[in-house]
Amino acid sequence: MTQINITINLEDLKDKIQNSSLESPVKASLTLILNSLMVKERDEYINALPHERTEDRRGHRNGYYSRELITGVGGLKLRVPRTRDGGFSTSVFNKYERWEQALILSMMEMVVNGVSTRKVSKIVEEICGKSVSKSFVSELTKGLDPIVNEWRNRPLNTLYYPYIFVDAMYIKVRENDKVVSKGVYLASGVNENGSREIIGLQVNHAESAENWSIFFDYLKSRGLQSPKLVISDAHSGLVKSIKQSFLGTSWQRCTVHFLRNIVEALPKKNTQEAREELKDIFKTSQLTVARGLKKQFIEKYQDQKGFQKAINTLDEGFEDAMQFHSRPVSHHKHIRSTNMLERLNREIRRRERVISIFPNDQSAIRIIGSVLMHIEED
Numbered sequence: 001m002t003q004i005n006i007t008i009n010l011e012d013l014k015d016k017i018q019n020s021s022l023e024s025p026v027k028a029s030l031t032l033i034l035n036s037l038m039v040k041e042r043d044e045y046i047n048a049l050p051h052e053r054t055e056d057r058r059g060h061r062n063g064y065y066s067r068e069l070i071t072g073v074g075g076l077k078l079r080v081p082r083t084r085d086g087g088f089s090t091s092v093f094n095k096y097e098r099w100e101q102a103l104i105l106s107m108m109e110m111v112v113n114g115v116s117t118r119k120v121s122k123i124v125e126e127i128c129g130k131s132v133s134k135s136f137v138s139e140l141t142k143g144l145d146p147i148v149n150e151w152r153n154r155p156l157n158t159l160y161y162p163y164i165f166v167d168a169m170y171i172k173v174r175e176n177d178k179v180v181s182k183g184v185y186l187a188s189g190v191n192e193n194g195s196r197e198i199i200g201l202q203v204n205h206a207e208s209a210e211n212w213s214i215f216f217d218y219l220k221s222r223g224l225q226s227p228k229l230v231i232s233d234a235h236s237g238l239v240k241s242i243k244q245s246f247l248g249t250s251w252q253r254c255t256v257h258f259l260r261n262i263v264e265a266l267p268k269k270n271t272q273e274a275r276e277e278l279k280d281i282f283k284t285s286q287l288t289v290a291r292g293l294k295k296q297f298i299e300k301y302q303d304q305k306g307f308q309k310a311i312n313t314l315d316e317g318f319e320d321a322m323q324f325h326s327r328p329v330s331h332h333k334h335i336r337s338t339n340m341l342e343r344l345n346r347e348i349r350r351r352e353r354v355i356s357i358f359p360n361d362q363s364a365i366r367i368i369g370s371v372l373m374h375i376e377e378d
Contacts, residue, residue, distance in 0.1 A: 035079050038090045042081040045088045060084045145362065148369035152201050157223025161189035161199065163331075164227045166215075166238065167341045168207050169348065171364060172357045179357055183207055184348065184368060185215040188340055189227070196340065198372045199224070203361045212241035220245070229323060231338055233257045253320040255282045256337040262313050267306035274301060278314070285332055287325040294318055347371050 043049055048057040064079040080090065168183045175182075187200030200219050204211045226246040232238055233254050242251050259282060263275055274297070281293045294314065301307040324336040334340070351371050358364040 038078070038081050041090050042083065042088055046083065059087070142366070144366050144370055148366055148373065151373055152365070152369055153222065155223050156199055156219065157225075159191040159193065160225055161191050161197075162228040163190040163231065163335050164199075164224075164229070165189070165231045165338050165340045166200075166212075166242075167232060167338055167345065168235075168238075169345055170206075171203075171352050173203070173361060173364060174357060174359050181206065182361070182364070183211065184364070185212070186341060186344060186372075187215070187219060188344065190334070198344065198376050201365065201369055201372060203364050207235055207237055209237035209240040209244075212238050213245055216241060216245035229327065229335060231335055231340075233338065234261075234317065234320075250323045250326065251320060252323040252335060253317055254336075254338045255321050255324075256339065258317055258321045261317075262310050265310035265313050274307075274310075282321070282336065285325075285329045287322060290322060290325070344372065344375065347375060 042061065046057060046059050046061065048054050050061070060083065062082040062084045064081055067078045067080045081088065165188045166186065168185050170181050171184055172179050173182045174180075183204055183206055185200065185202040185204060186198070189197050189199045191197060200215065202215050202218055204214060226249045229250050229252045230242045230246060231252040231254060232242070234257065239251060242249065259278060262278055266274060277293070277297050277300075281290050281297065284290050284293065298311050298315065302311055321336075324332050327335060348368050348371055351367060352358075355367065358367070
């Protein structure tokens, strides 16, 4: 990379700070530095100093033009050097760019982190003295699309994922001049190296076997192989799709959701002891012990009033909730529930509450994908 040595005239800088109409000494200093940098860049482009005659000279100077650049310290009035051939361009900003790139990135970061476009507009106006519209901020975030799409469509065939966690949540999206509820389909996996990854994001209509199959086909099209376990709640369409999409894969019913379903079926009063006994069934690392505790629970409460529904729920879903026992004991606490996705859901919901209604599917993918990328980076 070429190094450019800039010599600042301190008397000129002092004069600008004391007498300039610029709003602050910082702006005056930055303006002078950037102007000096652009002059030096033009000197290097021409390969000759002012009034210097050399055989290696490339072109001639052609004065300056004024240009305002909006930065974090406000608007700067710059004198941009020109050349006769029109080929010179500065590194200070891109062609036709009116906003400092760092400021643009800061605005995008604020939007992704849950600041509304209205608040971003106010913050920029307070800092820079320039007002920006909500639509301008929204338009800026579209620059995230290629980054998010590349991330969410990256190949999944470089590593094997023995464990896949899937879940869906609902958001509001505008579609054909009306607001509809749509599902955000999420998949997180543990790869063969033991690292967690967010591997799937898709927006579609309400949960069904068909829509879940579309989501799984999307994962497989990127190279995902059938995992050992798919961990999820017991949504009927999801369970059906798992069995159809991944041959040889076991379904692990989330024990947290399952236990909650059983507890909700218990009588409301005087069942604290029964609740603790239910928790013990899922805490043990030995399947034979779990089966024994389940048998004891049923024998103890089967004749008590109000327990039959809870017992039926336990009996019917028990084996699906015990599939984690087929894997190493050290993995059990990580794969017996979908808690892995809970943080993702909370972060998405925090951001979604600010937006309330997404203007379209792509805007939802853009913002939610950016949030997930940020979480994965952490």
